Structure formats: structure tokens, C-alpha cells
Amino acid sequence: MNYLASWVVLDVYSLILLGVCMYGSLRHGAFASDQRLHFSMLLFLVVILTFADIAQRSGMDDSNWIVQSGRAICFGFDGWIPSLWLGYAVSKMGRSVKDREKLPIRLWSIGALSYSVLNMVISIASIWTGWVFTIDASGAYQAGPLFVPHALGVLFSIIAIEIIIILHRKDMVPGSFAWVVVLPSLTLIGGFLQIMLGGLPLEITGTAVSLQLLYIFQVNRNVNIDFLTRVGNRRMLEEAFDTKIHTAESGHSFSALIIDLDSFKQMNDTYGHVAGDRALVSFAHVLKSTFRARDYITRFGGDEFCVICDITDQKALDDVVARLRANLEAFNMSETLPFPIGMSIGYGIYKPQDGEDKEEFRARIDSYLYREKYAKTRG
Amino acid sequence: MLNVPAWAAIDVYTFIVLGITAFALITLSHDRDWHRVYFLGFVITLVVLVCADICSFAYLYGNITISLIGNFVYFGFDPIALVFWAAYASTWIGDQTLGNPFPKNRFLFIFTCGFAILNLTVTVIGMFTGWLFFYDLSGSYQRGPLFGARVLAILFTAIAIEIYLFVIRKRMPLAAYSWVAALAILPIAGSMLQALFANLTFELAGYAIGLFILYVRVQSTNVSVDPLTGVNTRGTLGVELRRRIKHGAREPFSAIMIDIDEFKQINDLYGHQAGDRALAVMGNVLARSARSGDFVSRYGGDEFFILSDVCTVEMLESMVMRIRHTLADENEHDDLPFEMRASFGYVIFDPEVDKNPDAFIARVDTLLYEEKRIAKSDTEGARR
Numbered sequence: 001m002n003y004l005a006s007w008v009v010l011d012v013y014s015l016i017l018l019g020v021c022m023y024g025s026l027r028h029g030a031f032a033s034d035q036r037l038h039f040s041m042l043l044f045l046v047v048i049l050t051f052a053d054i055a056q057r058s059g060m061d062d063s064n065w066i067v068q069s070g071r072a073i074c075f076g077f078d079g080w081i082p083s084l085w086l087g088y089a090v091s092k093m094g095r096s097v098k099d100r101e102k103l104p105i106r107l108w109s110i111g112a113l114s115y116s117v118l119n120m121v122i123s124i125a126s127i128w129t130g131w132v133f134t135i136d137a138s139g140a141y142q143a144g145p146l147f148v149p150h151a152l153g154v155l156f157s158i159i160a161i162e163i164i165i166i167l168h169r170k171d172m173v174p175g176s177f178a179w180v181v182v183l184p185s186l187t188l189i190g191g192f193l194q195i196m197l198g199g200l201p202l203e204i205t206g207t208a209v210s211l212q213l214l215y216i217f218q219v220n221r222n223v224n225i226d227f228l229t230r231v232g233n234r235r236m237l238e239e240a241f242d243t244k245i246h247t248a249e250s251g252h253s254f255s256a257l258i259i260d261l262d263s264f265k266q267m268n269d270t271y272g273h274v275a276g277d278r279a280l281v282s283f284a285h286v287l288k289s290t291f292r293a294r295d296y297i298t299r300f301g302g303d304e305f306c307v308i309c310d311i312t313d314q315k316a317l318d319d320v321v322a323r324l325r326a327n328l329e330a331f332n333m334s335e336t337l338p339f340p341i342g343m344s345i346g347y348g349i350y351k352p353q354d355g356e357d358k359e360e361f362r363a364r365i366d367s368y369l370y371r372e373k374y375a376k377t378r379g
Numbered sequence: 380m381l382n383v384p385a386w387a388a389i390d391v392y393t394f395i396v397l398g399i400t401a402f403a404l405i406t407l408s409h410d411r412d413w414h415r416v417y418f419l420g421f422v423i424t425l426v427v428l429v430c431a432d433i434c435s436f437a438y439l440y441g442n443i444t445i446s447l448i449g450n451f452v453y454f455g456f457d458p459i460a461l462v463f464w465a466a467y468a469s470t471w472i473g474d475q476t477l478g479n480p481f482p483k484n485r486f487l488f489i490f491t492c493g494f495a496i497l498n499l500t501v502t503v504i505g506m507f508t509g510w511l512f513f514y515d516l517s518g519s520y521q522r523g524p525l526f527g528a529r530v531l532a533i534l535f536t537a538i539a540i541e542i543y544l545f546v547i548r549k550r551m552p553l554a555a556y557s558w559v560a561a562l563a564i565l566p567i568a569g570s571m572l573q574a575l576f577a578n579l580t581f582e583l584a585g586y587a588i589g590l591f592i593l594y595v596r597v598q599s600t601n602v603s604v605d606p607l608t609g610v611n612t613r614g615t616l617g618v619e620l621r622r623r624i625k626h627g628a629r630e631p632f633s634a635i636m637i638d639i640d641e642f643k644q645i646n647d648l649y650g651h652q653a654g655d656r657a658l659a660v661m662g663n664v665l666a667r668s669a670r671s672g673d674f675v676s677r678y679g680g681d682e683f684f685i686l687s688d689v690c691t692v693e694m695l696e697s698m699v700m701r702i703r704h705t706l707a708d709e710n711e712h713d714d715l716p717f718e719m720r721a722s723f724g725y726v727i728f729d730p731e732v733d734k735n736p737d738a739f740i741a742r743v744d745t746l747l748y749e750e751k752r753i754a755k756s757d758t759e760g761a762r763r
Contacts (some may be wrong), residue, residue, distance in 0.1 A: 003576075020595060
């Protein structure tokens with residue numbers, strides 16, 4: 001019977017799994033462009049690492065250039081994994097670019113990138129300087145003086161990324177924290193296992209598995225997301241309501257705003273469906289820049305949006321509404337669209353102490369919305 | 380340092396890939412239809428088989444009992460994967476709305492169940508006669524005389540299923556057929572590799588990858604059914620329309636676009652809940668009035684679309700009449716505080732004129748708009 005080495009099994013299996021993820025992400029309509037970027041970069045990186053790993057274990061002469069390159073790439077590129085995971089985590093923080101430019105996040109990003117670049121330079125240079133690995137007199141591979149620091153460097157940098165993610169958990173888009181924190185840990189676990197189980201390519205395996213999970217996470221998020229505007233859809237709204245009402249029982253209430261675009265059907269008829277779609281997308285952006293990452297912004301009808309946020313003070317709520325009106329006004333003044341967008345808002349704070357339930361609350365805000373709409377039509 | 384043998388590497392990896400797919404189906408998938416049930420059954424069966432396979436290697440460490448149990452489960456229940464494959468495939472045959480509760484087409488299911496029972500019987504007897512496997516004097520696992528015959532039997536069964544699916548493929552959505560049929564390729568390739576590398580369970584690995592691919596494909600077609608109305612979503616309409624246009628010269632078809640009259644007023648006067656109910660009622664009426672080969676979907680806020688094989692104006696108009704009657708019936712018997720009325724635009728696909736989906740939809744849209752305009756001026760005329 002033929003013999004197959006375990007490392008071959010692992011690497012080939014990883015390549016096939018990565019291939020399926022790659023196919024999945026390329027399918028038209030599967031991912032939005034913002035999701036595709038990080039996923040693609042990680043995928044690309046791990047595929048290269050896997051090929052490099054196969055090259056370095058291929059059993060050819062250790063001083064062969066293929067083996068040496070494979071080795072250099074394996075050591076040099078796995079330092080990019082922590083940076084890419086950090087980049088992914090940052091993309092899940094905050095709704096606007098402004099948020100992401102907050103100082104600590106910039107520092108972490110610069111730190112992570114510096115580590116990755118340093119690790120890459122040192123590893124590739126090892127071909128000539130022998131820092132991380134070397135070829136001894138008999139032509140065999142030997143670990144260099146910086147081998148252990150390299151290994152520790154990867155592991156500790158991922159731990160550092162995890163700590164950063166945990167510190168910023170409140171800044172993350174709802175529902176993403178658990179995933180963002182678990183995924184890099186699989187590379188970490190793989191790395192530890194690799195050390196303990198005789199150097200099998202388990203770090204790569206762990207990362208490939210985490211990409212399978214990431215793929216599933218992104219695809220399933222699409223179920224809760226409105227494809228056109230990228231905000232939540234009706235499903236997300238229902239889940240958000242149920243979650244918030246549940247936490248309201250322990251004292252943290254919330255507010256909801258229902259927003260209806262004025263004369264949307266007429267706009268569609270006059271300017272066409274394409275312009276109508278653009279109006280919806282632009283309005284969604286206005287909402288995103290008004291509210292925080294943790295708030296639930298959803299589109300649940302043709303031209304109807306609903307936002308759920310943690311505000312429990314009437315004055316604060318009024319301020320947010322004023323800010324939203326101001327932001328929309330500013331957008332209209334920029335004349336990005338050939339017509340101004342108008343909106344009517346019904347909003348209120350959920351008051352379980354008044355004996356309200358979910359339906360009554362929604363009916364109440366609905367009634368505020370209609371009040372504003374009719375006030376407008378009347379005059 | 381632990382030395383990990385190749386069989387462990389492949390089985391553990393298979394277990395992880397399957398586990399993640401199962402996790403996704405159980406916790407993340409919100410669809411509650413029969414596609415999902417059989418898919419999940421398929422994945423869980425394979426997880427059990429992988430565990431059994433891992434157990435079957437216990438003889439290498441001196442424990443023959445566990446090894447025996449593992450092998451028994453693996454040999455005995457391996458064809459159950461085929462049963463679930465057949466059941467899953469059957470949910471895509473025929474009428475599509477939310478998948479058949481229990482497939483009307485049960486031939487595949489019965490056939491594979493029969494084979495599974497036969498295989499189990501042979502396995503049980505083989506435990507005593509050593510037909511499929513046994514342990515020799517030194518406690519090593521050995522293949523029995525009927526081992527090869529069994530592998531061939533499974534192979535032929537899989538091929539028979541493939542042939543059957545190929546023959547009835549027109550009764551399945553094209554996309555579903557291609558992927559369900561392709562699903563067998565990887566496990567079959569895996570089984571053949573297994574002949575070369577004795578202890579390595581490539582068959583299960585093939586299944587794991589195949590099921591993950593199927594999951595990817597199914598999920599990226601995504602919410603193909605609108606949960607509120609039970610008809611197809613607009614995204615699926617695009618796929619279906621492109622497909623029909625491609626074959627439009629050989630297979631004529633027509634479209635009906637339906638718009639709920641004064642939907643916005645319903646929403647404003649009676650609230651969003653009432654508006655939702657109106658949509659659900661409309662979806663129901665259309666699904667009931669349409670024929671079994673027709674494709675019913677939502678198009679926009681209050682618009683619906685039907686694609687049908689009907690190719691004469693007379694038949695198309697009688698279809699519209701039928702919908703109007705069902706709607707009138709609905710108005711009489713339901714408890715909605717308002718009357719539901721709809722406007723229709725309908726047209727037969729003309730390959731000379733309708734070059735692409737957008738052009739075709741625009742043509743139907745114009746007809747719908749015309750009817751609404753006429754209806755409006757009629758009512759205004761009547762009021763005067």
C-alpha cells in the first residue's frame with residue numbers, strides 16, 4: 001500500500017478548502033465589495049503560504065532554491081496574518097471613516113504593519129544571513145538564532161491583536177465581535193499545535209479553517225442585510241427589536257425611529273428606478289454618518305428605514321433627530337442627486353414601565369410618523 | 380513530540396470541515412424548509428461516519444472492540460449518506476415553493492433506502508462471516524472477500540442515481556440539478572483514491588468538501604424565497620428571466636406584472652401590518668392562480684411578476700381573468716378592512732424585440748403603467 005505523509009494531507013486539503021472559499025467569494029452577488037477585500041487578501045496570503053509550505057517540505061535538497069524560497073516565504077509571510085486580521089477587525093469598527101481614524105486604532109495599525117514588514121525582511125534576508133534559518137556545512141536545514149523569536153513573534157502578535165479587538169468590542173458593528181475575536185484564535189491554536197505535534201503545517205490549517213468560517217459568517221450576514229443599501233433588512237430589524245426589548249427588561253431601554261422618504265414613488269416615476277436606488281443608497285449613508293456603529297440601521301420597506309439606538313433621554317433623542325435633519329439638508333445642498341430627498345420621522349423611547357409592548361410601541365411611533373406626514377401634506 | 384499519522388490528519392480535518400458546515404446550517408441558517416432538513420441530515424450522517432472511521436483505527440493501539448464497532452457503523456451506515464442525497468435531490472423536483480414537505484417524487488428515496496437496508500444486512504452477517512472485514516491473528520485489520528464487491532455496489536448505486544437525475548433533470552431548476560448531480564463526483568473520486576491509499580478515508584473527505592461547496596452554492600443563491608409572501612425573491616427572478624430569455628426562441632414564455640392598487644394608501648390608512656397582509660394575500664392569490672410550471676416572484680414594494688409557459692394572448696388573458704376572480708373571491712371571504720384590487724400588465728416574450736431582461740421588464744412595466752392610467756381615468760370619469 002502506498003504511503004502518504006501527514007503534511008501532504010494537510011496542505012492539499014487546505015488548498016482545496018481555500019479553493020472552494022475562493023470560488024464562493026467570486027460568485028456574483030455573494031459578497032459586497034467591502035467584505036470581499038479582506039477576505040480575498042487573507043485567502044491569497046494563505047494560498048501562497050500553503051504552496052510555499054509544500055515547496056519547503058518537498059523533500060528536495062535543502063539548498064535547492066525552490067526549497068529555500070518556500071522556506072523564506074513561509075517564515076516571512078505568516079507575519080502578515082496578524083495585520084490582515086487587524087485590518088478585518090477595524091473594518092468592523094465604526095460606520096464612518098472618521099471613526100476609524102481615531103488615534104489608538106491608527107497606532108495599532110502602524111504597530112502591526114511594522115511588525116509584519118520587519119518579520120518579512122528578516123526572514124527573507126535569512127537566505128543570505130542565516131538569522132531565522134540556515135543551511136549547514138552538510139547542506140541540511142538548521143534553525144537559525146532568530147528562529148524561536150520568529151515563532152514567538154507570530155504568536156504574540158496575534159495575542160496582541162486579540163487584546164486590541166477585545167478592548168474595542170464596544171465599537172464593533174452588532175453581531176460581529178464574536179466572530180472577529182474567534183477567527184484569529186484559530187491561527188493561534190494551529191500555531192501552538194504545530195509546535196507540539198512535530199512541526200506539521202497546522203498554522204496554515206488553522207487559518208484555512210478560519211477562512212471557511214469567515215466565509216460562512218459573511219454569507220450569512222447577507223441574509224440580514226439589504227442588498228442595495230447595505231444596511232440591515234427586515235430580518236435584522238425584527239431580531240434587533242426582540243433583543244432590545246429583552247434587555248429593556250433589565251433596565252436598559254432604547255429608542256426607535258421610523259423614517260419614511262417623502263414622495264419616493266413620484267421620484268421613481270419621474271427620474272427612473274436607477275435614480276431612486278441611488279437616493280436610497282445616499283440616504284443610507286446619511287443615516288450611517290448620523291448614528292453609531294452599535295446602532296441598528298435597517299431598511300424594511302421600499303422607502304422606509306428604521307433605526308434602533310440606545311438613547312433613553314428625550315432631549316438626547318431630539319438632538320439626534322435634529323442632527324439627522326441637518327445632515328440630510330447638507331446632503332441635499334451638495335446636489336449630488338438631481339432632486340432633494342425629503343423625509344418624515346416618527347420616533348420615541350420604549351417605555352415598558354408604561355405597560356407598552358412591542359406592538360404598541362411600534363404603533364405609537366407609526367402614529368407619530370403619520371402625524372408628521374399629514375402635517376406636511378396639509379401644509 | 381506526538382507523531383500524527385496521515386489517517387488521523389485527514390479524518391480530523393474532515394470532521395472540522397463537516398462540523399463547520401453543520402454549525403452554519405443549525406445556528407445560522409434561518410430558512411425552515413425541507414432542503415435544509417435533508418441537507419442537515421446528510422451532514423450529520425457524515426459526521427457520525429467520520430467518528431466511526433476514527434474509532435476503526437483503534438486496533439492500531441490494541442483495542443479491537445472499538446475498532447470493530449467503528450467499522451460496523453462505517454460499513455453498515457455509509458449508504459445512508461446516499462439516502463439523504465436522494466432525499467435532498469427530491470426536494471428540488473417539481474413544485475418549488477419552500478421545497479416539497481415530503482417529496483412527491485419518492486422513487487429515489489425508496490430506491491436508496493432499499494439499498495441501505497440490503498447493505499446493512501450484508502454488514503451484520505459479515506460481522507460473523509468476515510465477508511467485509513476481519514481481524515487476523517496479529518490483531519490487524521484485513522479486508523474480506525466481499526469488500527471489493529460492496530464498493531462496486533455502492534459505486535453502481537451512485538451511478539444509477541446520477542442517471543435517474545439526468546433523465547428527470549428538466550423537472551428540476553437547472554442550477555439545483557447541476558449541483559446536486561455534481562455532489563457525487565468528489566466522494567466517488569475519493570473512493571477510488573482510497574483503493575490506492577488503504578487507510579486514508581478520502582471518500583468522506585470528498586463528501587465534506589462537496590457538501591461545503593453545495594452549502595456555498597445554496598447560500599449564495601440565498602434567500603430565494605421571500606418570507607413574507609412565500610413567492611420567489613426579485614434576485615431569483617433575474618436568474619430565471621435570463622434563463623428563459625436564453626431559451627426564448629425554442630421555448631416561448633410570457634410575463635404578467637401585477638401591482639396592488641393604492642398600496643401606499645393602504646399603508647397610510649391602515650398601517651404597515653395591514654400593508655404586509657395585503658402583500659401576503661396577493662402572493663397567496665398569485666401562487667394559487669398560477670399553474671405548476673409558472674414562476675411567481677416579487678418585483679418591488681408592491682409589485683409581483685409571473686413568468687409562464689403560456690404563449691397565446693387568449694390563454695394569457697384567461698390567466699389574468701383567473702387571478703382577478705381569485706382576488707375577488709378573496710375579498711369576499713377574508714377579514715381585511717379594505718378591498719384588494721390589482722392592475723396587470725402582460726406580454727408574450729418576443730425574441731426580436733426583447734433583447735435583454737431589462738428591456739423585457741420595461742415593456743411589461745409600460746403596459747402595467749398604461750392600465751393603471753386607464754383605470755385611474757376611468758374611476759375619475761365615473762366620479763364625475
